[in-house]
Amino acid sequence: MGPDGVIEIDDALSGDAGPTLAHDAREGLGRRQKELSPKHLYDSRGAALFDEICELEEYYPTRTERLILERHAGDIVAATGAAELVELGSGSAAKTRLLLDAMSAAGTLSRYVPVDVTERVVRESAAALSAAYPGLRVHGLIGDFLRHLDRLPEPMGPRLLAFIGGTIGNFRPRERRELLRSIARELGPGGHLLLGTDLVKDRAVLEAAYNDARGVSAQFNRNILLVLNRELGARFDPEAFDYVASFDDEHEWIDMRLRSRTAQDVEVPGIGLVVHLDADEEIRTEISAKFTQERAWGDLRAAGLEPVAWFTDPREWFALTLARESAC
Numbered sequence: 001m002g003p004d005g006v007i008e009i010d011d012a013l014s015g016d017a018g019p020t021l022a023h024d025a026r027e028g029l030g031r032r033q034k035e036l037s038p039k040h041l042y043d044s045r046g047a048a049l050f051d052e053i054c055e056l057e058e059y060y061p062t063r064t065e066r067l068i069l070e071r072h073a074g075d076i077v078a079a080t081g082a083a084e085l086v087e088l089g090s091g092s093a094a095k096t097r098l099l100l101d102a103m104s105a106a107g108t109l110s111r112y113v114p115v116d117v118t119e120r121v122v123r124e125s126a127a128a129l130s131a132a133y134p135g136l137r138v139h140g141l142i143g144d145f146l147r148h149l150d151r152l153p154e155p156m157g158p159r160l161l162a163f164i165g166g167t168i169g170n171f172r173p174r175e176r177r178e179l180l181r182s183i184a185r186e187l188g189p190g191g192h193l194l195l196g197t198d199l200v201k202d203r204a205v206l207e208a209a210y211n212d213a214r215g216v217s218a219q220f221n222r223n224i225l226l227v228l229n230r231e232l233g234a235r236f237d238p239e240a241f242d243y244v245a246s247f248d249d250e251h252e253w254i255d256m257r258l259r260s261r262t263a264q265d266v267e268v269p270g271i272g273l274v275v276h277l278d279a280d281e282e283i284r285t286e287i288s289a290k291f292t293q294e295r296a297w298g299d300l301r302a303a304g305l306e307p308v309a310w311f312t313d314p315r316e317w318f319a320l321t322l323a324r325e326s327a328c
């Protein structure tokens with residue numbers, strides 16, 4: 001491949017001395033309210049199950065955000081003059097193409113930087129997008145966006161940093177603001193953040209999106225137990241757990257849990273632990289916060305970012321905010 005179409009991949013996870021799955025499992029399963037970090041949901045199988053979720057009739061966020069991008073990618077690129085697109089939690093990067101197309105049409109497209117904790121999705125999307133956009137430089141970062149943003153390359157012209165899909169909602173308010181603050185530091189001169197947020201709406205619509213009739217959301221959440229079995233030699237039987245997802249009115253988030261059907265003791269040799277679960281005891285696997293404009297913009301402002309545009313769909317089910325570093 002010539003100098004124009006270079007793919008570079010940086011693996012921040014190899015040799016990483018930071019918290020491992022073992023650390024997170026020991027810490028999370030040792031709590032009174034047992035909990036596992038959702039980033040461990042995305043091994044190759046989890047990533048494939050998430051892609052399946054995106055196609056489900058009940059799961060409206062992906063297709064709604066796509067609709068907004070179809071309508072507004074040109075406006076976003078015009079407002080930012082973006083030459084490079086950095087994407088956090090890029091996954092299969094399907095919607096990304098709408099932004100890359102708009103940058104290509106504006107004649108500014110030079111580099112794409114996918115960042116994801118799942119090695120396979122970074123490598124596959126880097127190869128696919130490099131082939132689809134001749135001359136595009138791709139610098140993939142395999143890493144944790146909570147810890148490895150300092151490994152991003154220096155900006156190559158005005159940067160658009162996309163954090164789409166509603167993934168910001170998988171974090172609690174304090175973590176969200178910390179993450180946004182660290183994102184703000186990586187925007188570079190004249191850079192912008194494009195933040196995707198799922199919006200508060202009718203409870204039945206929200207709960208259906210996380211309780212699909214085919215049970216893909218359940219398989220996706222139970223997959224975290226298979227990750228523990230494979231990586232830590234644990235002996236979880238995923239079928240011994242019910243998947244429960246409901247809207248928490250107080251926090252305005254979907255709470256996803258695995259509920260033990262019976263009392264059980266599960267060995268996790270990799271961390272030298274036997275996890276005891278009472279009948280009906282739950283392990284929280286994810287939250288998915290839903291936003292109002294006030295909540296999304298409040299988080300951004302608290303992180304030193306200034307919202308400059310709000311793009312939504314006709315039903316106001318999902319929104320994309322464009323933000324830049326605050327002048328003060």
Ligand code: SAH
Binds near residue numbers: 093095
């Ligand atoms: N942006 C895509 C995918 C969203 S799924 C979309 O809109 O469809 C969430 C993605 O974030 C997954 O690919 C997952 O592997 C990644 N992810 C989750 N936690 C992460 C973390 N801490 N660091 C890096 N990537 C993470």
Ligand code: AVI
Binds near residue numbers: 167170
């Ligand atoms: C990645 N994230 C935005 C999804 C969500 O909707 O919170 C993860 C998901 N979990 C179950 N279904 C989808």
